[in-house]
Amino acid sequence: MRIWLDALPDDNIYANECDNECANDCNAPSFQQSMAILPLMDGDVAAVRSRALQQASPLHIQECSPERWLVCNPTGSGQIAVLDAEALALFQRLSSPCTLAQLLREWPEWSGESIEKLLALFYKLGFLKYPGAQIPVPLDNGVKTLTAWLHVTNECNLRCHYCYLQKTHEDMSAETGRKAIEAIFRSALRHQIKHVRLKYAGGEASLHLRNVLALHDYAAQLAHEHDIGFAAVLLSNGVTIPQKTIEQLKARQIDVMISLDGLGIYHDSQRQFANGYGSARYVLRTIERLLASELIPHISVTVSQRNLQGLPALIEYILERDLPFSLNYYRDNECSAHIADLRFADEQIIAAMREVFAHIGDKLPARKLLGNLLDKANMHLPHRRTCGVGQNYLVIDQHGGVAKCQAEITHIVSTIRADDPLQEVREDSSGVQGPPVEEKEGCRTCTWRYWCTGGCPLLTYRATGRYDVKSPNCTIYTALFPEVLLLEARRLLQYKTPVEVSPNKMWAPALP
Numbered sequence: 001m002r003i004w005l006d007a008l009p010d011d012n013i014y015a016n017e018c019d020n021e022c023a024n025d026c027n028a029p030s031f032q033q034s035m036a037i038l039p040l041m042d043g044d045v046a047a048v049r050s051r052a053l054q055q056a057s058p059l060h061i062q063e064c065s066p067e068r069w070l071v072c073n074p075t076g077s078g079q080i081a082v083l084d085a086e087a088l089a090l091f092q093r094l095s096s097p098c099t100l101a102q103l104l105r106e107w108p109e110w111s112g113e114s115i116e117k118l119l120a121l122f123y124k125l126g127f128l129k130y131p132g133a134q135i136p137v138p139l140d141n142g143v144k145t146l147t148a149w150l151h152v153t154n155e156c157n158l159r160c161h162y163c164y165l166q167k168t169h170e171d172m173s174a175e176t177g178r179k180a181i182e183a184i185f186r187s188a189l190r191h192q193i194k195h196v197r198l199k200y201a202g203g204e205a206s207l208h209l210r211n212v213l214a215l216h217d218y219a220a221q222l223a224h225e226h227d228i229g230f231a232a233v234l235l236s237n238g239v240t241i242p243q244k245t246i247e248q249l250k251a252r253q254i255d256v257m258i259s260l261d262g263l264g265i266y267h268d269s270q271r272q273f274a275n276g277y278g279s280a281r282y283v284l285r286t287i288e289r290l291l292a293s294e295l296i297p298h299i300s301v302t303v304s305q306r307n308l309q310g311l312p313a314l315i316e317y318i319l320e321r322d323l324p325f326s327l328n329y330y331r332d333n334e335c336s337a338h339i340a341d342l343r344f345a346d347e348q349i350i351a352a353m354r355e356v357f358a359h360i361g362d363k364l365p366a367r368k369l370l371g372n373l374l375d376k377a378n379m380h381l382p383h384r385r386t387c388g389v390g391q392n393y394l395v396i397d398q399h400g401g402v403a404k405c406q407a408e409i410t411h412i413v414s415t416i417r418a419d420d421p422l423q424e425v426r427e428d429s430s431g432v433q434g435p436p437v438e439e440k441e442g443c444r445t446c447t448w449r450y451w452c453t454g455g456c457p458l459l460t461y462r463a464t465g466r467y468d469v470k471s472p473n474c475t476i477y478t479a480l481f482p483e484v485l486l487l488e489a490r491r492l493l494q495y496k497t498p499v500e501v502s503p504n505k506m507w508a509p510a511l512p
Contacts, residue, residue, distance in 0.1 A: 001086035002498040003121070004489075005079065006368070040120050048119040052097040053128045058447045061088075062482060064489035072485065074447050077126030078382040082489050087501070091122060097131045110503045117506040121499070145195040146422065148184045148394040149406050152177070152211055153203040158237050158279055160259075161270045162302060162342055164333035164407050171208055172398040177215045180396045180416045185222045187422035193392070195229035200254075201406065206236045209245055216252055233257055233298075237271065238283040243293070250295045257298045258287060263317060266310025270302070270342070291321060299323050303375075304330035304342040308352040312359045319363045327356075329375045329473065331459050333407065346475045353476075357483050364487065366495045373484050375455070377477050382450035389434035389457060394421055405432050407458055432458050433467040442470030452477050 056073050064070045069088050072080040083091060093103070103115050122128045153171045156163075172180070188196050198219060200212045216232055223230035234249060238258040249256060260283055261267045268278025290297045299318055303311065318325050329349065330342050344352075353373070360369065370379035376386050385391065387405075395403040401412035402421045411431040414424035437443045440454040454460065455471025463472040471477070500507040 001090070001118075001501045002084045003081055003087050003501070004492040004496045004498045005081040005125070006492070006496065040117060040124070044120045044124055045116050048116055048123055048128075049100055051130055052099045053094060053119060053123065054097040054131055055091070055094050056127055056129045059127065060447065060482075060485070062485060062489070064486055065493065068489070068493060070485055070489040071125075071127055073126040074382070074451055074481075075449065076382070077124075078379070078450065079125045080485065080488055080492070081125055081127075082492050087118075090118065091127070094122075094128060111505075114501055114503055114506055118501050121506075144193070145197055146184065146188045146191070146193045146392050146394070147197045147199065147388055148180075148396060149199045149201050150177070150180060150215065151202060151395065151397045151406070151409060152200055152205045152215070153208050154398055155207055156202060156204040156237070157207065157239055157273065158204070158271055159274050160237075160272070161339055162304060162330050162333070162336045164335050165203070165409070166335065167203070170398050172211065174211060174214060176398070176400045176416070177211060178218055180400060181215060181219045181222060183396075183402075183416040183418070183421050184394060185219075185226060185228065187394070187420050188228055189226060190420050191422060193228070195231070196223060197230075198232040199235055200232065201235040204237055204239070205234055206241055206245065209248070213248060213252065216254060220252070231255070235259075235300075237279065238286040238297075239279050240282070241286045241289070243289060246289060246293045246295055250293060255298065256290060256295060257300050258283060258290075259300050259302065260284075260287070260314070261302050261304075262307040262310035262314050264310075266307040266314070269306045270304060287321075287323075296323065299325040301325060301327050302330055303327055303344075303349065303352075305344040305348065306341060308344065308348060311352055311356050315356050315359050316363070319360065319365060322365060324372070326372050327353075327375060329476075331407075331456065332462060346473075346479075349476055350479050353480055354483060357480075357487055360487060361490060364491055364494060366491070368488065368491070370484065370488060373487075374452075374477060374480055375473065376471075377448075377452045377455070377481075379451045379481075379484060379488075383453060384436040384438070384450065385434050386453045386456060387434060389432055390426060390428070391434065392422070394425060403431075404428070405458060408432050432461065435468055440468050440470055441466075442474065446470075446478075448478060448481050451481070 056076055058075060060072050060074060062070045064082060067085045069083050070080060071083055072078065100116055100119065104112055107115065119128065151172065154165065154168045155171065156167050184196060205212055212234065220230055233255040235257045259271065261271055264280055267280035267283065271279050273279060287297055301314065336342060368380065387393065389404050395406045395409055396416060397403065397409055400416040402414040402416065402425065403409045403411050404413060404425055408431055413428040413431065414421045418424055434457050437449045437453040443449045443454045455473050457467045460469060460471050461467050
């Protein structure tokens, strides 16, 4: 029998920060059951020798190709494996409690070592549990990263139709920027946070690159002095990033996220200059420059009704260049609420995403896409909150005011002069709230709850007036989760060497 999975050290999901920018701000969970990493340890095997085991519930089992079935436990470890028919037959025997001794009597040609290793693997994957045991729940494992959005300018050279900002010519001064950096690290030290991630944003942050680089250099200095990990990303519309800027960003290891909503008219329909001209050709030129300089940009796609038809061609462009990307659904805001044709119906987005997934399936990349394809839903690993709002996220405006979310940047709850801005954000009960998924009505018993976590809390509030209910995009998510899982199963089958289990031994791919 054969089993395909990601379970080698170089596939460690905790080392892979997902590409979705909001999900990047979530804490990594810990589990009562650890992850399945091969080779299995003696303790893993000993855990299944003397006790009955049965299938965990709920499980998602889905045929993904002839004689191949995808299995995962979305409310447990979240790990995904593909089983052949023989492996599935043995696994289905465990739909009711069964001991190792019982299995050996029913499968006499199999050795005890092979059966117990197979059981240990299923148990470590989260597919099996002890009768009566509770399903492992993702536990908050302490804040690992403090992420801060630095609004270095409110100025922009575009007038994107879905933008939530009223543009002005206000910039963050050098003094305000330094005090903002000091406030971020002050809170990190106060809470014993060992990693800081900065997002240089706006407006269009690249218009004030000198200020960005000065802020970055100062942050790097403080990070070194206090032995704190440090990373940063420039969020840009990609219109004007010349070669010199690319070299400066690369020298400082600053990542780049570029907004690209389509090719040609599909991008231009919603991302235009103030004079009404489209910006697509400038953005594509910047992406090619970045690639030529080996600075790989992350592509952020905002999906609206306007660009649905252009998504397949955009995805083809992205996959041909093997670019990391994320798909983000348009959200109503005060600045764009009057534009009706940005909104989409559930059935429109579901149909469009299925067409996109079909294109991805034709050119399936070797890397995981579990955190990229479903807006704010992140399937890389189970988690309890959609983003870091009110937990480990600061938004600092051009004047030094501190907000919880960039989409609510005018709702100031602290300032950079506070001794501990992060603590004030955590204690604030006004504005956007980010409750854990267990507190959201309509989510508590959902199979997908630790991947979806109820969606963007601000979107939910604007649609329902509550933060503690499921997302208005719930129908979209639940329809598309199986489609994303199918792509992952096909990726495992295409790129992973399976674990081979025979009556006399278990063979795993050679470790590096």
